[in-house]
Amino acid sequence: xxxxxxxxxxxxxxxxxxxxxxxxxxxxxxxxxxxxxxxxxxxxxxxxxxxxxxxxxxxxxxxxxxxxxxxxxxxxxxxxxxxxxxxxxxxxxxxxxxxxxxxxxx
Numbered sequence: 001x002x003x004x005x006x007x008x009x010x011x012x013x014x015x016x017x018x019x020x021x022x023x024x025x026x027x028x029x030x031x032x033x034x035x036x037x038x039x040x041x042x043x044x045x046x047x048x049x050x051x052x053x054x055x056x057x058x059x060x061x062x063x064x065x066x067x068x069x070x071x072x073x074x075x076x077x078x079x080x081x082x083x084x085x086x087x088x089x090x091x092x093x094x095x096x097x098x099x100x101x102x103x104x105x106x
Contacts, residue, residue: 011036011043012104018062020044023075026056032086034062039096039104041076041089052086054078060088070099 016034028051032044044060052058056078064070076088090096 011038016062021059023057043087046084052078064103066103
């Protein structure tokens with residue numbers, strides 16, 4: 001998810017609060033803010049230091065700011081890190097829930 005390769009039209013800027021939990025063998029968990037989301041992945045920021053590394057897998061949960069307050073629970077793979085900004089791709093076996101699809105493509 002390098003900035004040069006991202007088309008801004010593919011991403012929806014957000015300000016959604018959630019949490020992440022690293023999957024073994026990585027460890028750790030914390031709060032996050034989803035800043036961009038697309039049908040293929042998302043970008044989030046952590047409030048402070050973290051031990052997340054490229055290639056780590058995590059379970060992320062957050063609530064959309066839609067009418068239904070849709071809860072999203074996804075497994076992601078970390079693709080990029082720049083300080084406390086983490087870029088992730090949804091795991092290949094994760095489907096795009098109807099609520100998230102409507103959120104991205106109204």
